Amino acid sequence: xxxxxxxxxxxxxxKLTLRFGGVVSLRDxxxxxxxxxxxxxxxxxxxxxxxxxxxxxGVYQPQEGSITFMARDAAPLSVIGKKAHQIAQAGxxxxxxxxxxxxxxxxxxxxxxxxxxxxxxxxxxALVKGPGTRRGEHQSDEVVIKLLEFVGLTREANLIAxxxxxxxxxxxxxxxxxxxxxxxxxxDEPAAGTNPSEKLELAELIRRVRxxxxxxxxxxxxxMKLVMSLAERLYVLNFGSVIAEGSPADVRANPVVIDxxxxxxxxxxxx
Amino acid sequence: xxxxxxxNLKRLxxxxxxxxxxAVMTGTPGSSTASPTTGVHGSFLERVSWFGxxxxxxxxxxxxxxxxxxxxxxxxxxxxxxxxxxxxxxxALPKALATKRSTRVALMLVALVVVIFLxxxxxxxxxxxxxxxxIGVWILLALGLNVVVGFAGLLDLGFxxxxxxxxxxxxxxxxxxxxxxxxxHPIPTLWVIPIGILAAxxxxxxxxxxxxxxxxxxxxxxxxxxxxxxxxxVETQSGxxxxxxxSAPVPHPALNxxxxxxxxxxxxxxxxxxxxxxxIxxxIxxxxxxxxxxxxxxVAIREDEVAAESVGINPLKYKVMAFxxxxxxxxxxxxxxxxxxxxxxxxxxxxxxxxxxxxxVIFGGxxxxxxxxxxxxxxxxxxxxxxxxxxxxxxxxxxxxxxxxLLIIMMIFRPAGLLPSRRRAREFAAAKGDEQVHTDExxxxxxx
Numbered sequence: 001x002x003x004x005x006x007x008x009x010x011x012x013x014x015k016l017t018l019r020f021g022g023v024v025s026l027r028d029x030x031x032x033x034x035x036x037x038x039x040x041x042x043x044x045x046x047x048x049x050x051x052x053x054x055x056x057x058g059v060y061q062p063q064e065g066s067i068t069f070m071a072r073d074a075a076p077l078s079v080i081g082k083k084a085h086q087i088a089q090a091g092x093x094x095x096x097x098x099x100x101x102x103x104x105x106x107x108x109x110x111x112x113x114x115x116x117x118x119x120x121x122x123x124x125x126a127l128v129k130g131p132g133t134r135r136g137e138h139q140s141d142e143v144v145i146k147l148l149e150f151v152g153l154t155r156e157a158n159l160i161a162x163x164x165x166x167x168x169x170x171x172x173x174x175x176x177x178x179x180x181x182x183x184x185x186x187x188d189e190p191a192a193g194t195n196p197s198e199k200l201e202l203a204e205l206i207r208r209v210r211x212x213x214x215x216x217x218x219x220x221x222x223x224m225k226l227v228m229s230l231a232e233r234l235y236v237l238n239f240g241s242v243i244a245e246g247s248p249a250d251v252r253a254n255p256v257v258i259d260x261x262x263x264x265x266x267x268x269x270x271x
Numbered sequence: 272x273x274x275x276x277x278x279n280l281k282r283l284x285x286x287x288x289x290x291x292x293x294a295v296m297t298g299t300p301g302s303s304t305a306s307p308t309t310g311v312h313g314s315f316l317e318r319v320s321w322f323g324x325x326x327x328x329x330x331x332x333x334x335x336x337x338x339x340x341x342x343x344x345x346x347x348x349x350x351x352x353x354x355x356x357x358x359x360x361x362x363a364l365p366k367a368l369a370t371k372r373s374t375r376v377a378l379m380l381v382a383l384v385v386v387i388f389l390x391x392x393x394x395x396x397x398x399x400x401x402x403x404x405x406i407g408v409w410i411l412l413a414l415g416l417n418v419v420v421g422f423a424g425l426l427d428l429g430f431x432x433x434x435x436x437x438x439x440x441x442x443x444x445x446x447x448x449x450x451x452x453x454x455x456h457p458i459p460t461l462w463v464i465p466i467g468i469l470a471a472x473x474x475x476x477x478x479x480x481x482x483x484x485x486x487x488x489x490x491x492x493x494x495x496x497x498x499x500x501x502x503x504x505v506e507t508q509s510g511x512x513x514x515x516x517x518s519a520p521v522p523h524p525a526l527n528x529x530x531x532x533x534x535x536x537x538x539x540x541x542x543x544x545x546x547x548x549x550x551i552x553x554x555i556x557x558x559x560x561x562x563x564x565x566x567x568x569x570v571a572i573r574e575d576e577v578a579a580e581s582v583g584i585n586p587l588k589y590k591v592m593a594f595x596x597x598x599x600x601x602x603x604x605x606x607x608x609x610x611x612x613x614x615x616x617x618x619x620x621x622x623x624x625x626x627x628x629x630x631x632v633i634f635g636g637x638x639x640x641x642x643x644x645x646x647x648x649x650x651x652x653x654x655x656x657x658x659x660x661x662x663x664x665x666x667x668x669x670x671x672x673x674x675x676x677l678l679i680i681m682m683i684f685r686p687a688g689l690l691p692s693r694r695r696a697r698e699f700a701a702a703k704g705d706e707q708v709h710t711d712e713x714x715x716x717x718x719x
Contacts, residue, residue, distance in 0.1 A: 096577075126563035126565045
């Protein structure tokens with residue numbers, strides 16, 4: 001499907017600088033994400049990958065630079081200064097490195113919270129349960145059922161999130177993020193803590209997120225094999241700066257990357 | 272064998288220390304001037320009757336009781352597992368029944384019948400009055416705070432403020448405050464109910480909007496500050512609130528529907544039914560809110576605010592909503608109390624009241640509407656009984672010592688409360704199992 005990738009941009013981050021006191025977490029980071037691509041950000045621990053994600057999703061506010069999100073049917077949105085929930089409502093969804101599920105709720109409810117429209121709720125509407133409210137409930141239930149099938153958790157629908165295996169939790173997190181009907185999904189180490197067969201399943205799932213649902217994917221991942229097989233393009237971060245960009249083959253051959261990130265010996269690929 | 276092992280002897284020592292404390296607590300108080308040792312004498316040396324069998328000094332009685340407890344514990348511990356298994360099998364059937372919908376409905380109907388006919392069995396109007404003032408009003412307060420603490424997970428240490436606002440609004444609108452009346456004629460107390468509820472909700476929004484951006488401890492401190500401000504305001508602004516003395520008498524409510532006229536008078540029974548109706552209404556409203564989108568958004572915020580935001584939930588909006596909704600039943604509690612007691616004064620809204628409501632919520636089970644109602648009934652009944660009968664050398668000032676001990680025991684053996692909500696119980700279980708996950712987070716660094 002990579003031939004479908006166009007130069008149509010969906011997220012443009014320009015010259016982002018994020019500081020925490022004296023610590024510079026991101027320095028002049030610019031990233032262009034094309035609509036419909038699977039883009040990966042790699043880099044050693046502490047390179048600023050998660051800081052970048054948190055900036056894109058409104059959890060952190062970079063001091064300098066700009067982030068523009070170009071939704072399909074809306075005016076370009078300037079992300080900086082917006083609250084996390086506004087960015088999520090605009091169509092940028094995310095998962096977290098250490099999965100942050102609602103662990104006392106079951107699988108169904110976890111996705112349903114994502115599927116519900118949290119904008120126009122009044123107290124009265126929620127109480128009286130008029131036809132509009134009921135239609136809304138019905139619609140979100142349908143979204144949940146479809147997503148359960150999509151990520152393969154239909155049989156686990158009634159299990160409590162904390163009872164799931166690690167791999168299933170990661171899939172549930174992706175389903176919850178997809179439930180908000182996003183145009184872009186940011187996946188922060190989706191395969192962390194999973195076993196090799198779960199990793200393969202996740203890679204397959206991520207590909208289907210883009211192919212079947214048309215959602216652009218931006219991911220951070222440590223597992224090189226997974227990244228190289230999944231991503232169509234990569235950015236390499238080190239010490240808060242972008243040091244390389246390109247296709248997996250380009251990046252793998254780039255001497256700067258090999259020096260900075262992979263180390264001089266290729267044995268250490270897995271970091 | 273293990274009976275006299277060091278660990279078990281240590282346990283004996285601990286039990287004896289606790290017994291000594293209990294002996295002091297239940298003994299006669301010492302006199303600070305005449306003879307400072309009267310307390311010691313009354314606690315330990317006084318000769319008392321042993322259950323009417325024979326007479327011996329208290330220290331002997333308490334030591335014997337301590338040793339008996341120790342023996343029971345020592346014998347129980349090696350067999351704890353099999354005993355627990357026995358209890359589990361014995362409770363399996365009742366537990367299975369309790370989770371059935373039909374049983375629950377039946378229980379609810381029985382409870383309803385009991386509460387409807389309760390005044391028929393309570394003949395003394397003094398007790399009827401206590402049931403409304405000490406239990407009914409407190410159920411309302413606990414239900415309201417449960418929305419804030421239990422549903423939305425916001426620690427509010429100043430809930431009495433909403434209670435005060437409900438009560439003072441009532442006094443104001445019925446012309447019992449020095450403050451200039453809002454309407455030309457004071458309005459009847461009953462019609463104050465919607466206005467009192469609304470006033471409390473508006474204050475909930477006003478207080479919530481700036482403060483609910485804070486999380487956890489910070490929020491608790493701000494709510495505490497707010498309660499102290501309200502407390503200070505009503506205490507010192509005599510020109511507006513009547514100051515420490517309180518309001519003029521608040522007229523009893525009356526209902527005039529043209530064809531039917533009813534007057535709430537001195538007898539507490541009509542208040543009982545008024546209170547009951549509103550408790551049922553609030554239970555229904557809060558239950559359906561809990562099951563609505565709003566309820567789910569509250570759970571999401573309570574469990575993980577960052578994750579909730581990531582799916583498009585605006586935490587501030589829902590927290591303010593929880594504050595306003597909780598304030599509604601707290602405010603009604605105030606209206607109720609003003610109408611029943613007939614006077615409003617600052618003593619009713621101290622910090623201690625806020626803490627007390629919080630105790631009811633924690634004891635009953637945060638987030639569990641029925642648990643909180645039951646918790647309020649249990650604790651408030653016990654408190655009223657202790658205050659009015661003062662059994663076993665109990666003194667009113669000791670109340671919080673016992674409540675404190677009760678809470679400690681609850682936190683150890685039943686942290687999710689008397690009747691925990693299913694979700695909350697799971698959260699507690701998950702929190703126990705989560706330690707592994709947290710260490711992982713630390714190890715991978717790269718914190719979000």
